[in-house]
Amino acid sequence: xxxxxxxxxxxxxxxxxxxxxxxxxxxxxxxxxxxxxxxxxxxxxxxxxxxxxxxxxxxxxxxxxxxxxxxxxxxxxxxxxxxxxxxxxxxxxxxxxxxxxxxxxxxxxxxxxxxxxxxxxxxxxxxxxxxxxxxxxxxxxxxxxxxxxxxxxxxxxxxxxxxxxxxxxxxxxxxxxxxxxxxxxxxxxx
Numbered sequence: 001x002x003x004x005x006x007x008x009x010x011x012x013x014x015x016x017x018x019x020x021x022x023x024x025x026x027x028x029x030x031x032x033x034x035x036x037x038x039x040x041x042x043x044x045x046x047x048x049x050x051x052x053x054x055x056x057x058x059x060x061x062x063x064x065x066x067x068x069x070x071x072x073x074x075x076x077x078x079x080x081x082x083x084x085x086x087x088x089x090x091x092x093x094x095x096x097x098x099x100x101x102x103x104x105x106x107x108x109x110x111x112x113x114x115x116x117x118x119x120x121x122x123x124x125x126x127x128x129x130x131x132x133x134x135x136x137x138x139x140x141x142x143x144x145x146x147x148x149x150x151x152x153x154x155x156x157x158x159x160x161x162x163x164x165x166x167x168x169x170x171x172x173x174x175x176x177x178x179x180x181x182x183x184x185x186x187x188x189x190x
Contacts, residue, residue, distance in 0.1 A: 009035065010042045014053075017043070021057045021140070025064030025132075027112040033143065040147015050148070054141035061140070062132045065115045069128055072119025086113040097183055099123055099131060104179060106135030 009016055017039040024032035036057075045053050090113035094101045102118055105111040118128050 006038060006042060009038050014043070014056075017053075017057065018060045021060035022064040025061035025067075025136075027065070027068040027115055036140070036143040037147040037150075040144040040149075041151055042147075043144070044148050044151075045144065046148075047145075050141060050144045053144055054137055057140040057144075058133045058137040061136045062129050065132050066125070066129070068112075068115035069119040069125070072116040073122065083113075083116070086110070087116055090114045090117040094118070094121065097180070098187075099127060100183060102128060102131035103135030104176075106132060107139040111135065 012019075017036070020030075020032050020035045020039070023030045024036075040050075043053070090101075090105070090110050093105060093110060094114065094117045097104060099118075102114055102123070105114045115132075
């Protein structure tokens, strides 16, 4: 079954990857990570082409993220209850880090909700699009590189993350704390 999925994704090619990024950016619940990793394996672009591909992916994502942004601008008071918890988390993050939370939250689950919060907060559409691009680019690059590195070998992928997950999480925590410290220092300085 996995081979059939890979064959199907291979037949679609880059346009399929762009569709995945459009769906992911539109805040629809979608297993984009799995598909992006699969495209990394299928396309196997190498370092320089990965950088270009990540730019294209980030542009698709940024474009699609304008849908929830503009929806939130127009329909702020009409969101269903099931979104309230996620929106509250995103609002808290947004208040704490300001517009930089748009970029910082993109690689994480809260990134989908930040589109709505930015729209409700009337952030400039140009700033929003730029920060979305800046935030999603590293994620896009890393996902394609990981897909290429693991070469479609699920067992190798699972083994790496089960043995290395502690180091990955520690690295992420250190990066987030470092970014938070820098933002806090800039805020205090101003």
